[in-house]
Amino acid sequence: MNIAYALKNVNLIHGDSNRHLQSGMTILVNEQGLIENIAPDHGLTIPSHYTTIDLTGKYVMPGLINAHVHLFADGKPLTLSVSEGLLDFAYHRILDTRFGRNVLKKRMKRNALTALHAGVTTMRSVGEFFYTDVRLREEINRGEWVGPNLLVSGFFLSVTGGHGAPYLALVGDSPWEMRKNVRMNVQNGVDWIKICVTGGVTDAKTVGEAGRLQMTVEEVAAVCGEAHKIGMKVAAHVESTEGVRVALLGGVDTIEHGAEMDDEIIHLYKNNPNALDGYTAVIPTLQAAYPAASLDPSVTKLSATVKENARLVYDSMLKGVKQAIDNGITIGIGNDAAMSYVSHYDMWRELDHYLRQTNLTNKQVIDMVTRTNAKILGVDDVTGTLDVGKHADLIIMEHNPLEHIKALSNIAMVMVKGKLIQSPVVPRIKEVDDVLNSVWQPVD
Ligand SMILES: [Zn+2]
Numbered sequence: 001m002n003i004a005y006a007l008k009n010v011n012l013i014h015g016d017s018n019r020h021l022q023s024g025m026t027i028l029v030n031e032q033g034l035i036e037n038i039a040p041d042h043g044l045t046i047p048s049h050y051t052t053i054d055l056t057g058k059y060v061m062p063g064l065i066n067a068h069v070h071l072f073a074d075g076k077p078l079t080l081s082v083s084e085g086l087l088d089f090a091y092h093r094i095l096d097t098r099f100g101r102n103v104l105k106k107r108m109k110r111n112a113l114t115a116l117h118a119g120v121t122t123m124r125s126v127g128e129f130f131y132t133d134v135r136l137r138e139e140i141n142r143g144e145w146v147g148p149n150l151l152v153s154g155f156f157l158s159v160t161g162g163h164g165a166p167y168l169a170l171v172g173d174s175p176w177e178m179r180k181n182v183r184m185n186v187q188n189g190v191d192w193i194k195i196c197v198t199g200g201v202t203d204a205k206t207v208g209e210a211g212r213l214q215m216t217v218e219e220v221a222a223v224c225g226e227a228h229k230i231g232m233k234v235a236a237h238v239e240s241t242e243g244v245r246v247a248l249l250g251g252v253d254t255i256e257h258g259a260e261m262d263d264e265i266i267h268l269y270k271n272n273p274n275a276l277d278g279y280t281a282v283i284p285t286l287q288a289a290y291p292a293a294s295l296d297p298s299v300t301k302l303s304a305t306v307k308e309n310a311r312l313v314y315d316s317m318l319k320g321v322k323q324a325i326d327n328g329i330t331i332g333i334g335n336d337a338a339m340s341y342v343s344h345y346d347m348w349r350e351l352d353h354y355l356r357q358t359n360l361t362n363k364q365v366i367d368m369v370t371r372t373n374a375k376i377l378g379v380d381d382v383t384g385t386l387d388v389g390k391h392a393d394l395i396i397m398e399h400n401p402l403e404h405i406k407a408l409s410n411i412a413m414v415m416v417k418g419k420l421i422q423s424p425v426v427p428r429i430k431e432v433d434d435v436l437n438s439v440w441q442p443v444d
Pocket residue numbers: 068069070126336
């Protein structure tokens with residue numbers, strides 16, 4: 001049982017861009033952690049056993065939803081030119097041991113907590129080692145510690161030599177092997193299936209290889225068929241136009257990263273008979289590609305190949321974002337936290353890209369990172385907006401994010417499923433903040 005709360009005198013942002021900010025509101029949160037009532041202060045009697053928190057002057061909105069994260073790393077820059085041999089050694093000698101798995105689990109928990117304390121009340125983790133994500137989700141759901149709502153996908157599904165293979169992926173090379181790998185992930189308790197349709201920036205060895213096609217339509221369709229028959233959705237890592245086409249034809253539910261579109265692709269996004277909901281959403285991860293693409297290699301310590309691939313992917317992804325907006329394609333927000341320079345506490349920077357690069361408003365991007373994300377993730381019945389009957393997943397800020405998106409970088413309090421974190425603690429990574437702040441001119 002939780003404590004029941006009355007959050008009094010708040011400026012309320014619903015998370016739905018069709019509704020306006022309301023001042024002088026009280027939110028009642030019951031012992032089950034659900035929003036029981038939302039009404040003007042003067043019209044509401046607060047039951048005597050409720051703990052009243054006076055939030056005069058503060059802003060309350062739904063908790064942030066990060067639709068694309070990995071918990072295994074925290075965003076500290078890695079030198080991506082690590083040789084294969086060293087990675088091999090590190091994996092077998094360290095990570096894949098009892099000790100290594102324990103260290104990994106602790107680190108993942110710490111990253112989940114950092115995200116939560118920075119306002120991310122729901123996260124979809126799209127690719128982790130050893131089903132540690134499943135175990136963390138179970139611990140949170142059993143109430144062992146207060147964590148974010150976690151949707152997890154276990155290992156990637158990839159092809160031989162494909163993105164994330166062999167350590168971060170279950171490898172398969174035919175429709176039936178793909179089906180078997182889906183079944184293995186399902187057996188291990190995942191919520192989502194994550195597949196790699198093309199290569200990625202982090203493992204490409206030559207310029208242009210990041211978006212190289214790896215899966216066939218038949219393989220993607222087998223994954224989707226297997227997942228959809230039990231109502232599970234499929235996320236596809238894709239970094240090129242042809243990759244997006246293959247993934248959409250196969251019936252995936254979300255395109256991660258994405259690329260420039262053509263007419264066939266635009267049509268398929270909006271009307272995809274093979275996707276579970278009849279359409280496919282795109283979840284660009286602009287923040288993940290931006291630092292590598294725009295920073296000087298002397299700062300990032302990245303190879304010229306990685307920088308050039310990141311630039312190609314960023315430019316194509318951004319074109320895709322603009323086309324998605326122009327054509328009414330559903331866009332979700334995720335930042336690929338864990339990648340170099342992408343911390344778990346900096347969601348505002350992902351939103352800031354949209355404000356700088358497109359004509360979307362603060363209200364629209366806040367809708368995307370709350371209500372729309374919840375819908376894409378299939379959790380809009382329980383979270384994503386501030387409405388009676390939903391989980392009390394919310395954040396409290398000193399400043400108005402509808403005016404300054406950077407208000408999201410300083411969260412005063414966080415509530416997840418009715419559990420209030422009154423003094424959030426966000427361990428920041430100075431070397432990451434310093435570099436990003438040196439290139440970042442926030443729009444507001
Ligand atoms: Zn990712």
